[in-house]
Amino acid sequence: MMTLKNRVLALLNIFHTIKDENLHWRTANQDQQAQLKHRRVLAEKTLEAELKRKSVQLTHEITLLRTKNETELAMFKTRCKQDIKDYKQYLAALDQLKRSIQASYTHLPEAVAFTIHHHAKHLLNQMWEAEDFEQKMHHEIQLINFMTTVHEDARLHLDGASTEKLPERTLSLIQRK
Amino acid sequence: MPLKTPFAILIVRIALLLLLAAFAVLTSADLLLWLAIPGLPGLMTQLGLATLLSAFALLLITGLLLISKLIVTACLDYFSTRQRLQRRLLFSQAKQEQFKQLFYFKKLQINYFNEVKRKRLLMTNNRQQLQALSHAIDKDLLMIKPQLSKTTYLQLQQENTRYRNQQDIEALLTLQQKIATLV
Numbered sequence: 001m002m003t004l005k006n007r008v009l010a011l012l013n014i015f016h017t018i019k020d021e022n023l024h025w026r027t028a029n030q031d032q033q034a035q036l037k038h039r040r041v042l043a044e045k046t047l048e049a050e051l052k053r054k055s056v057q058l059t060h061e062i063t064l065l066r067t068k069n070e071t072e073l074a075m076f077k078t079r080c081k082q083d084i085k086d087y088k089q090y091l092a093a094l095d096q097l098k099r100s101i102q103a104s105y106t107h108l109p110e111a112v113a114f115t116i117h118h119h120a121k122h123l124l125n126q127m128w129e130a131e132d133f134e135q136k137m138h139h140e141i142q143l144i145n146f147m148t149t150v151h152e153d154a155r156l157h158l159d160g161a162s163t164e165k166l167p168e169r170t171l172s173l174i175q176r177k
Numbered sequence: 178m179p180l181k182t183p184f185a186i187l188i189v190r191i192a193l194l195l196l197l198a199a200f201a202v203l204t205s206a207d208l209l210l211w212l213a214i215p216g217l218p219g220l221m222t223q224l225g226l227a228t229l230l231s232a233f234a235l236l237l238i239t240g241l242l243l244i245s246k247l248i249v250t251a252c253l254d255y256f257s258t259r260q261r262l263q264r265r266l267l268f269s270q271a272k273q274e275q276f277k278q279l280f281y282f283k284k285l286q287i288n289y290f291n292e293v294k295r296k297r298l299l300m301t302n303n304r305q306q307l308q309a310l311s312h313a314i315d316k317d318l319l320m321i322k323p324q325l326s327k328t329t330y331l332q333l334q335q336e337n338t339r340y341r342n343q344q345d346i347e348a349l350l351t352l353q354q355k356i357a358t359l360v
Contacts, residue, residue, distance in 0.1 A: 048262060051262035062276065065276050065277070066276060084295060084298070087295050110309065111310065114310045115350070121299075125299070
C-alpha cells in the first residue's frame with residue numbers, strides 16, 4: 001500500500017515539476033513571444049496594405065487598358081474601312097485603265113484587254129496580301145510601273161506615235177512575269 | 178496545428194488506457210465466471226463494456242471536435258481580410274487577362290470581316306470582267322456565225338455560257354483564241 005502511495009506521489013511530483021518548468025519557460029520567453037506576435041500582426045498588416053495597393057493599381061490599369069483598347073479598336077476599324085475604300089478605288093482605277101486602253105486601241109481584242117486587267121488585278125492582290133512592308137512596297141512599285149506602261153502605250157497610240165496594233169510594251173511586261 | 182500535439186497524445190493515451198482497462202475488466206469477468214462466483218461477472222461485464230464504449234466515445238468526440246475546429250478556422254481564414262484582398266487581386270488579374278484576349282479576338286474579327294469584304298469586291302469585279310469577256314466572245318461568235326456549222330456554233334455558245342458560269346478564266350481565254358483561229 002505504501003509503495004503504491006509513494007508511486008502516486010512520485011507521479012504527482014513529476015507532473016508538478018513539468019508544470020513548473022513550463023511556467024518558467026513561459027516567463028522567460030514572454031517578451032520574445034509578445035514580440036513575435038507583434039511582428040506577425042505587423043507583417044499581416046503590411047501584406048494587407050500591399051495587397052490593397054496592388055488591387056487599386058490593377059483596377060486603374062484595367063481602366064487604362066480598356067480605354068486604350070477601345071481607342072485602338074476604333075482606329076483599327078477606321079483603318080480597315082479606309083483600306084476597303086482604297087481597294088475599291090484601286091479596282092475602279094484598274095477598270096478605268098482597261099477602258100482607256102480599249103479607247104486607244106479600238107480594235108484591241110477583249111481577251112487582251114481582259115488579260116491586261118487581270119494581270120493588274122493580280123499585282124494589286126499581291127500587293128494587298130504581302131505580309132511585310134518591303135514586299136508590299138516592291139509589289140506596289142510593280143503595279144505602278146505596269147499601270148504607267150499601259151497608260152503610256154495608250155497615250156502613244158492615241159497620239160499616233162506608235163503604229164502597233166497591240167500595246168506591245170505592256171504585253172511584254174506581262175510575258176516577263 | 179489547430180489542436181496542440183501533447184493534448185492529442187494525451188487523448189489517445191487515455192483512450193488506449195481505457196481500452197486496456199476494458200479488456201482487463203472483461204478478462205476478469207471471464208475469470209470470475211470460470212470461478213463460478215454468482216452475480217459479479219454480469220456486473221463486471223457491464224463495467225467492461227461501459228469502459229470500452231467510453232474509450233471509443235472519447236476518440237469519436239475528440240475527432241469531431243478536431244474536425245469542427247478545423248472547419249471554423251478554415252472559414253475564418255477564408256473570410257479574413259488578407260484572403261479577401263488576395264481574391265480580389267486575382268479577380269482583377271483575370272479580368273485584365275480577359276480584356277487582353279478580347280482585344281486580340283476583336284482585332285482578329287475585324288480583320289476577318291475586312292478580308293471578307295475585300296474578297297467580295299474582288300469577286301464582283303471578276304464576275305463583271307468575265308461577263309464582258311463572255312459578251313465579247315458572243316459578239317465574235319455572231320460575227321463568224323455564217324461560216325460555222327450550226328452544231329459548232331451551238332457548241333461554242335454553250336461552252337461560252339458554261340465557262341462563264343464556272344468563272345473559268347483560262348478556259349474562256351482559250352475559247353476566245355480558238356474562235357479567233359477559226360476565222
